[in-house]
Amino acid sequence: MIETDILVIGAGLAGLTLARVLAGHGEKVVVLEKSKSPGGRLSTRRSDFGSFDHGAQYLTSRTSGFTSLLNEFSQSGDLAPWDPNGKDSARSWWVGKPGMSEIGKSMARDLDIEYDTRVIGIVKQDRKFLVHTEGRSEAGPDYLASRVVPAIPAPQALELLTPLDPAFVRLKKVAMAPCWSAMLAFDARLQGVPDLIRGQEPDVLSLIARNGSKPARTGETFVLHATPQWSREHIESERNAVKSAMVSAMRVQTGLDENLPDPVHCEVHRWLYALVETPLDQPFLGNRENTLFACGDWCIGGRAEAAHQSAQALARHIMSL
Numbered sequence: 461m462i463e464t465d466i467l468v469i470g471a472g473l474a475g476l477t478l479a480r481v482l483a484g485h486g487e488k489v490v491v492l493e494k495s496k497s498p499g500g501r502l503s504t505r506r507s508d509f510g511s512f513d514h515g516a517q518y519l520t521s522r523t524s525g526f527t528s529l530l531n532e533f534s535q536s537g538d539l540a541p542w543d544p545n546g547k548d549s550a551r552s553w554w555v556g557k558p559g560m561s562e563i564g565k566s567m568a569r570d571l572d573i574e575y576d577t578r579v580i581g582i583v584k585q586d587r588k589f590l591v592h593t594e595g596r597s598e599a600g601p602d603y604l605a606s607r608v609v610p611a612i613p614a615p616q617a618l619e620l621l622t623p624l625d626p627a628f629v630r631l632k633k634v635a636m637a638p639c640w641s642a643m644l645a646f647d648a649r650l651q652g653v654p655d656l657i658r659g660q661e662p663d664v665l666s667l668i669a670r671n672g673s674k675p676a677r678t679g680e681t682f683v684l685h686a687t688p689q690w691s692r693e694h695i696e697s698e699r700n701a702v703k704s705a706m707v708s709a710m711r712v713q714t715g716l717d718e719n720l721p722d723p724v725h726c727e728v729h730r731w732l733y734a735l736v737e738t739p740l741d742q743p744f745l746g747n748r749e750n751t752l753f754a755c756g757d758w759c760i761g762g763r764a765e766a767a768h769q770s771a772q773a774l775a776r777h778i779m780s781l
């Protein structure tokens with residue numbers, strides 16, 4: 461059994477922000493992450509044809525705290541502006557360099573993080589919490605902590621926390637939409653197609669983004685996101701059917717129709733909890749004893765900045781105890 465003061469579940473932007481602030485103030489913090497790398501939905505997949513940011517596309521900032529973080533990564537070279545042809549906002553857009561996953565990698569440095577470690581249950585043990593984990597193919601170690609913070613999507617936090625404390629039934633209020641994401645590469649430039657196209661219901665695709673137009677990327681690569689409604693309707697669809705429906709939608713939504721060549725590379729990823737539809741509307745959730753908490757983008761809204769804001773608010777609260 462491994463003992464720590466604070467156990468954070470999830471190495472996405474919220475978990476990493478929280479762990480960074482608390483560890484910076486001398487707290488003993490361990491982060492458990494089910495994937496093999498940090499970043500959560502700020503993620504990048506590599507291929508022989510180039511990389512793909514198949515989750516969040518870009519970051520924007522409205523708060524001084526997040527602006528400071530973006531400045532820090534911009535100065536270290538891990539972040540760069542993206543000004544795609546087709547940009548539909550006056551705000552600055554920032555992307556990880558060479559991929560969105562660089563942000564998580566950079567934040568994870570110097571933190572105590574166990575990867576390939578999924579939390580499968582939490583039980584109360586005297587005044588502490590015993591946290592059960594599993595690895596990729598075998599049982600993982602147990603952890604004992606005084607405070608536990610799932611920084612994971614609300615429906616997943618609900619499963620872990622409601623058996624422990626009724627305060628967390630409030631998580632049921634939060635709604636999160638799924639998103640099918642497709643990663644496509646072509647062997648020649650698609651003439652006349654802007655770097656960014658938005659769609660809306662009844663379109664199949666909410667976004668067509670030329671990933672290769674972001675700084676430090678190569679290849680004629682595209683990321684497609686299906687709308688929440690289409691993703692929901694096809695949540696259990698077979699991957700090949702999803703691929704061909706999304707490529708067909710790209711033909712229509714780019715206006716290339718039959719002139720769109722077949723991609724030389726195509727894969728899809730299903731995000732079960734991609735975008736926040738109904739947030740909690742408070743910065744974080746906690747129990748009366750201040751021993752169990754939950755934070756993440758879903759507390760505030762559907763953008764990466766919200767994950768950062770939520771975690772910062774919780775870090776301030778924990779440090780004030």
Ligand SMILES: Cc1cc2nc3c(=O)[nH]c(=O)nc-3n(C[C@H](O)[C@H](O)[C@H](O)COP(=O)(O)OP(=O)(O)OC[C@H]3O[C@@H](n4cnc5c(N)ncnc54)[C@H](O)[C@@H]3O)c2cc1C
Nearest residue numbers: 470472473474494500501516517579734756757763764767
């Ligand atoms: C398709 C898509 C497009 C998006 N576009 C944008 C955009 O353009 N701009 C923007 O600002 N935001 C965008 N977002 C939203 C943004 O990515 C999120 O708001 C932000 O990354 C959420 O961070 P988080 O830390 O709250 O959660 P997450 O990133 O989901 O992190 C949670 C982490 O917990 C881990 N985890 C879950 N359960 C367990 C468990 N039981 N045990 C251990 N680990 C666990 C997960 O593997 C993950 O790493 C997009 C998201 C998606 C999916």
